[in-house]
Amino acid sequence: MKDGWQQYFWMRAGRIGLTLALLVVAGLLLRPLERPLWQAVKAGQPELNLAELEGALGQGILVGVLGGFRAIVADFLWIQTNHYWQQRNRPKTETMIQIVTRLDPRPDFFWFNGARMLAYDIPNWRIRELGGYDVVPQSVQDQIDYEQAMRGIALLEEARSFHPHNPRFVLEIAQIHNFRLKDTETAAEWFFQASQMPGAPHFAARIYAELLRRLDRPMEAYEFLRKHHQSLPKQADPMAEIVLERIRDLEEELRIPLPRRYFPGR
Amino acid sequence: MNVLAMSGRVTTIARNTFLEAVRQRFFNSILTLALAMLLGAHFFQQFNFGASELKFIADFGFGAIFFFGAILAITAMTQLFFSEMENRTALTLLAKPVYRLEFLLGKFFGAQLLMAVFCLVLSLVLMAVMYVRESALIERFPDSFADGRVVQYWDCLLFGFIQWIKFGILSAIALVIASFSNTNLYTVIVSFFVLVICQLQYIAQDAYGEIVNPLGRFAVWLASLLFPNFQVFNVGERMFVSVVEEPLGAMILLGIVLYGVAYTAFFLLLALLHFRNREI
DSSP states (O other), X not given: OHHHHHHHHHHHHHHHHHHHHHHHHHHHHHHHHHHHHHHHHHHTOGGGOTTTXXXXXXXXXXXXXXXXXXXXXXXXXXHHHHHHHHTTOHHHHHHHHHHHHHXXXXXXXXXXXXXXXXXXXXXXXXXXXXXXXXXXXXXHHHHHHHHHHHHHHHHHHHHXXXXXXOHHHHHHHHHIIIIISOOHHHHHHHHHHHHTSTTOOTHHHHHHHHHHHXXXXXXXXXXXXXXXXHHSOSSOOHXXXXXXXXXXXXXXXXXOXXXXXXXXXX | OOHHHHHHHHHHHHHHHHHHHHHSHHHHHHHHHXXXXXXXXXXXXXXXXXXXXXXXXXXHHHHHHHHHHHXXXXXXXXXXXXXXXHTTHXXXXXXXXXXXXXXXXXXXXXXXXXXXXXXXXXXXHHHHHHHHHHHHHHHHOGGGGTTOOOBOHHHHHXXXXXXXXXXXXXXXXXXXXXXXXXOHHHHHHHHHHHHHHHXXXXXXXXXXXXXXXXXXXXXXXXXXXXXOOGGGGOOHHHHHBTTSSSOOXXXXXXXXXXXXXXXXXXXXXXXXXXXXXXOO
């Protein structure tokens, strides 16, 4: 009886061992075929790239399991995110933003709104949790503003790895530096970076010049706008008119003599 | 072994398996559910916040094909295999000059024929839904479609074919498990576990390079070798909607098909290895 049981056990174990060995051999044989295929497929789907999913293995699993349904699941989770946002539930809102953006990183909507929640809304909640604007010292308020703004910027930086050619993410970072952190110098650098990207809105260049003026660098702003105006489409572009107006203002401010002033087409 | 006679016997078993499967309520229910979901994609569009409308519908279609297709591939294969065992028809069949390999191949090809019908119907419906929606969008926003239609309709059929190849691996895996297990339920559950692992195999493959601990590294490497990578078949977006920057080349698509066929053949041989020694 015992011998029969042992024989059965070893037979099963042998068969399982053989199956596993064969699976490994098949995996090894097919690996040279699989690797280039996987690289090609992965290159077009950043949501499958684990390097981008660092620290988010759970979301990586969701992405893998859901297949095509991840877009609709991300949409429903975004509704849930808004529910937590309305309740001013900070931990859940932040967690949901992370999940949704990693689950479906393709739409820019999730990134922008998530970053705005982190940088603009959550600081207010945190200050209220500590007693409100009248009670919390200014230094603590500034620290909270800084922390949350950096979280928003970190999210947008992540977004840039998925959308490297979209200038709107660079603009959003610039705006957080400008409006939330009141860091004109850094904001100007980001607006400049955005203005140099293909497809960037024209106002990026104008705001960059305006920030240079505020930084007491009007000559630099003037030179930049002159170059920018030349790069604008030649047709009667309303943007070109606005840029020319700014150039004229700066010429007045810098008291540039008439012969040295900018005249398009000359 | 006479190949011609063998293929004749395999075809007969496959045909009967297919007819038996089509008559089952389960197939019809899954097909109806998947179709309803696809046709309802426009309703779910109301919950869409970010992706473009056509991409959302395409995504939804890919999801429906994968989700319902995976359920059908596993349960149909398992049911068709075990019904022969439970009704004792396998005993009669194998008593005649029918080899066990022929029996397995017949069952597999019958189930694959069923999956072909499923993939074809769903791909055609997805094409129709996309066509109707794209036409409406062209009428409303002609400027956005100045370069013509953005959906590659024939690639939808190609995508359906690639999913069919993937379901072939899944059916073959279910057959391997069925060939040594005693119950229908056990086969279905284990097959679903394997499906999830195959969907996530890419995590093991990508994490391999990041792990420093040699033991952990070896374990992850082994795990990545034991299971096929199902994400390789996740190519719908790159094929279907032409706004993507870099569509997949023909060689890559051919490679994916080869990869699927090779794994299917391997799992069928593995199923034979277990089924040869099984008492019926």
